[in-house]
Amino acid sequence: MDIEAVFNQFNHLGSYDRFEKIQSGHINTTYRILTKEKNQPDFVLQKINSSVFKKIPQLIQNKVLVTEFLKAKASSGQTIIQFIPCKSGNFYFYEPDLGYWNLSTYLPNSNVFLKAPNTAIAMEAGKLFGSFFYDLNDFDADKLFETIPMFHDMEYRLDLFNQAVNQADQSRVESAGSCISAIEKNQQNMLVLNRLRNNGTLPLRVTHNDTKLSNALFTEEDKGLAVIDLDTLMPGLVHYDFGDSVRTICSSAEEDEKDLSKVYFLAENFSAFTTGFLSACGSILSKEEKRNLVLGAKYMVFIMGLRFLTDYLNFDTYFTIRYPEHNLVRAKNQFALLKSMQLHQDKMNSMVDKLIN
Ligand code: GN1
Numbered sequence: 001m002d003i004e005a006v007f008n009q010f011n012h013l014g015s016y017d018r019f020e021k022i023q024s025g026h027i028n029t030t031y032r033i034l035t036k037e038k039n040q041p042d043f044v045l046q047k048i049n050s051s052v053f054k055k056i057p058q059l060i061q062n063k064v065l066v067t068e069f070l071k072a073k074a075s076s077g078q079t080i081i082q083f084i085p086c087k088s089g090n091f092y093f094y095e096p097d098l099g100y101w102n103l104s105t106y107l108p109n110s111n112v113f114l115k116a117p118n119t120a121i122a123m124e125a126g127k128l129f130g131s132f133f134y135d136l137n138d139f140d141a142d143k144l145f146e147t148i149p150m151f152h153d154m155e156y157r158l159d160l161f162n163q164a165v166n167q168a169d170q171s172r173v174e175s176a177g178s179c180i181s182a183i184e185k186n187q188q189n190m191l192v193l194n195r196l197r198n199n200g201t202l203p204l205r206v207t208h209n210d211t212k213l214s215n216a217l218f219t220e221e222d223k224g225l226a227v228i229d230l231d232t233l234m235p236g237l238v239h240y241d242f243g244d245s246v247r248t249i250c251s252s253a254e255e256d257e258k259d260l261s262k263v264y265f266l267a268e269n270f271s272a273f274t275t276g277f278l279s280a281c282g283s284i285l286s287k288e289e290k291r292n293l294v295l296g297a298k299y300m301v302f303i304m305g306l307r308f309l310t311d312y313l314n315f316d317t318y319f320t321i322r323y324p325e326h327n328l329v330r331a332k333n334q335f336a337l338l339k340s341m342q343l344h345q346d347k348m349n350s351m352v353d354k355l356i357n
């Protein structure tokens with residue numbers, strides 16, 4: 001693949017020096033493009049995974065619409081990433097053999113964390129994701145294409161899991177035993193959020209749907225800088241964004257830590273994150289939304305365990321894996337985190353109660 005040739009399909013002002021592969025995502029292939037000029041930005045060039053995303057021009061349209069909207073607004077002062085058009089005029093480059101690509105500016109002097117080093121970062125992440133969510137409050141959700149239908153729908157995810165169990169290789173089902181039990185034990189409780197969405201108790205809003213900590217950029221002074229990875233912007237519940245952040249910010253370990261004794265819930269990070277998040281967007285949330293935040297956090301940990309396990313049972317066709325058991329390790333990690341969260345449930349509830357009453 002000639003990265004330089006793809007980069008040069010876009011209308012940027014820099015000249016290509018070299019690329020570095022960015023390893024962190026599980027779906028797309030991402031490169032940092034370094035430019036020769038000191039006064040030109042570096043860029044992020046991304047090949048969008050077309051087996052996961054079926055309508056890529058619409059996906060890119062979502063990202064462009066939202067970033068333009070946010071740039072015009074920027075009430076929170078956060079930096080908004082900018083997409084660069086291609087020479088054809090589209091915001092993507094496509095060729096049948098090369099697939100779909102998009103280019104955005106790279107934000108210099110920014111840091112990413114895979115787990116939260118302290119409660120100050122947890123609080124900053126809360127403010128950053130909360131402001132992003134707040135700023136999109138008056139963006140018309142009907143303008144957004146649903147990039148992956150039913151992405152966080154628990155019933156749908158449970159159906160896919162049950163199909164996978166029925167078709168899976170017996171040895172994989174056996175090694176997934178402890179996770180399968182955790183799913184059976186918790187699934188009824190998890191369906192509550194779906195029900196509250198379906199009966200209109202919880203409103204659909206514009207959500208990011210992938211608010212893990214590594215999708216937040218920080219300045220060198222550890223202040224929240226920008227939210228990245230806008231591929232899954234879709235209508236959703238606030239709980240999806242709140243919960244996915246809690247999943248990563250309030251875990252003692254990365255999502256693929258194998259040693260489960262190192263995986264536990266950090267209540268102090270939960271308190272800091274929730275304080276930051278609600279300070280930024282609490283004013284637009286209803287009582288019902290706030291009351292269900294703790295359930296939202298458990299929901300997102302559970303759904304990620306479920307999705308990783310389903311992919312393991314399907315012989316790893318969705319998430320990038322680095323070794324054969326990687327998805328099973330991720331699933332076990334998420335169910336260990338869920339168990340630890342359940343031990344902190346009362347504490348979490350009283351922390352949220354204090355913040356919302
Ligand atoms: C995937 O590719 P990446 O790392 O941005 C996944 C998210 C998961 C995440 C878990 C489209 O995101 O839903 O939360 O892995 N994205 C998609 O780390 O499925």
Ligand code: MG
Nearest residue numbers: 210229231232
């Ligand atoms: Mg993503």
